[in-house]
Amino acid sequence: MVGTALLVSVALSASGTRAAAGTGLPTFPCALAGVAEPARCGALEVPENLRRPNGRRLPIHVAVIPATSGKALADPIVLLMGGPGEDAISSAADYAAQFAQLRKDRDILLVDQRGTGKSAALHCELFSPESAADNLRSVFPPATVDKCKHRLEATADLTQYGYRYFANDLEQVRRALGYGPLNLFAGSYGTRAAQVYLRDYPRSVRTVYLGSVVPIDVETPLIFARTAQDASERMIHACEFDLLCHQAFPNLREEFRQVFERLATGNVRVGLPGYHDLVALDRGRVAEWVRSKLYRPSSAVTLPWFVHHAFQDDWTPIANDILAGAREADNDLSWGLLFSITCNEDVAFIPDQDVVPKSQGTFLGDYRVRQQQAACRHWPGYTLPQDYRKPIRSDIPTLFVTGDLDGGTPLWFTDRSAKGFSNHAIVVAHGQGHTEWNDCVADLYQQLVRTASVLGLDEKSCPAAPWPKFKI
Numbered sequence: 001m002v003g004t005a006l007l008v009s010v011a012l013s014a015s016g017t018r019a020a021a022g023t024g025l026p027t028f029p030c031a032l033a034g035v036a037e038p039a040r041c042g043a044l045e046v047p048e049n050l051r052r053p054n055g056r057r058l059p060i061h062v063a064v065i066p067a068t069s070g071k072a073l074a075d076p077i078v079l080l081m082g083g084p085g086e087d088a089i090s091s092a093a094d095y096a097a098q099f100a101q102l103r104k105d106r107d108i109l110l111v112d113q114r115g116t117g118k119s120a121a122l123h124c125e126l127f128s129p130e131s132a133a134d135n136l137r138s139v140f141p142p143a144t145v146d147k148c149k150h151r152l153e154a155t156a157d158l159t160q161y162g163y164r165y166f167a168n169d170l171e172q173v174r175r176a177l178g179y180g181p182l183n184l185f186a187g188s189y190g191t192r193a194a195q196v197y198l199r200d201y202p203r204s205v206r207t208v209y210l211g212s213v214v215p216i217d218v219e220t221p222l223i224f225a226r227t228a229q230d231a232s233e234r235m236i237h238a239c240e241f242d243l244l245c246h247q248a249f250p251n252l253r254e255e256f257r258q259v260f261e262r263l264a265t266g267n268v269r270v271g272l273p274g275y276h277d278l279v280a281l282d283r284g285r286v287a288e289w290v291r292s293k294l295y296r297p298s299s300a301v302t303l304p305w306f307v308h309h310a311f312q313d314d315w316t317p318i319a320n321d322i323l324a325g326a327r328e329a330d331n332d333l334s335w336g337l338l339f340s341i342t343c344n345e346d347v348a349f350i351p352d353q354d355v356v357p358k359s360q361g362t363f364l365g366d367y368r369v370r371q372q373q374a375a376c377r378h379w380p381g382y383t384l385p386q387d388y389r390k391p392i393r394s395d396i397p398t399l400f401v402t403g404d405l406d407g408g409t410p411l412w413f414t415d416r417s418a419k420g421f422s423n424h425a426i427v428v429a430h431g432q433g434h435t436e437w438n439d440c441v442a443d444l445y446q447q448l449v450r451t452a453s454v455l456g457l458d459e460k461s462c463p464a465a466p467w468p469k470f471k472i
Helices: 089-098 129-135 140-153 161-175 190-200 223-241 242-250 251-265 285-294 303-309 317-332 335-345 367-376 411-418 440-450
Strands: 010-011 016-019 028-030 040-049 059-067 077-080 108-111 182-187 203-210 399-403 424-429
Touching: 040 161, 059 089, 059 161, 077 089, 077 190, 089 108, 108 161, 129 140, 129 317, 140 335, 140 367, 161 190, 182 190, 190 203, 203 440, 223 242, 223 251, 223 285, 223 303, 223 367, 242 303, 251 285, 251 303, 285 317, 285 367, 303 317, 335 367, 399 411, 399 440, 411 424, 424 440
Parallel strands: 077 108, 077 182, 182 203, 203 399, 399 424
Antiparallel strands: 010 016, 028 040, 040 059, 059 108
């Protein structure tokens, strides 16, 4: 926590959040990993509970990558990260490179959302080598989630980490740094944060980029099973029409079916380091792992190889990759924030009678929904404003970009969200997956930011990306 952090008081209204104007946010020179130019860093202290200004305070850490010209316009680019649970500051190098052209006259503002990164992160470890067998059964091991909740509750009020509180924090940061309206750049679940901020502070937004948008009125993970099923069909179809993939795996569709049929018996066992006996590999856990691989073509092209090895009763590659992913997720996400937001802003709104019908006939089934419901069962709850989940209506220039091979957020998400945006353009990135980026989209985004207009943004000029080579 930065010693020179500014203390700002705020109040919460019944309809949302309102910020008091700040008087400045002291920053100091800092070096960000992978960024050649010196940056400015600082922290803004805010009440954890906006109704208890004298209670626990949170440091909202920020990093500013200054415009390379030395003369920044008043409208920085602000990154809103996904997950939920990803922090922004650790991704500085990626976005400094991605926005190299726009950085000539604009700052990049990185704000670690409350509960992530340096901003009082709600970290949990859901993976442990000593209990790795649990991660082959559950994506959210119940005992570990419960332990996480109890540990975090000792210092944090887990009901105070929803998106409307982050929107309030971001508005305070904007005012304290003296910026004008922001250029919001959001991907995946970060698009939820963008929608909330846009509704609460419309005059504080200049342009919006929504990549792989998640509608505010759709209950995730209820849609995961059908979306993943469609993505698996596209992957199998692509392999069948790829000469080398089809030669290597001529019976992929049948092998895919039989692998899950064997897993359903409960008799698949694998060896793990430190375990004397073989441990069970759960069907649903493998299905959830497959779903995650289908988010982008670059990872989907590895699935035929994994499936074929499993078909030949070599399950070790899948088990090892599941555990590697669980270990990586602990490093990449603040699980406490993910649970606080998704339990209260998604899972609580899933009609139980819809779970089975919406997952029938899919390889994932109701596994992910039931896993998340179990994780949320005892997680602290908070009440949302009555109109919180109503679709956003805005006339701010907004660019929607979604890959047509996105295995996480299907194209209909964009169509659904865009209805309320009267000043928008939609670009379908053909041949690309979840939150992917290319030179063509970069050019369109530069045009959006420089002109604050969606006129002339045309996806027809973007060539389709070919499927990457399948792992053979």
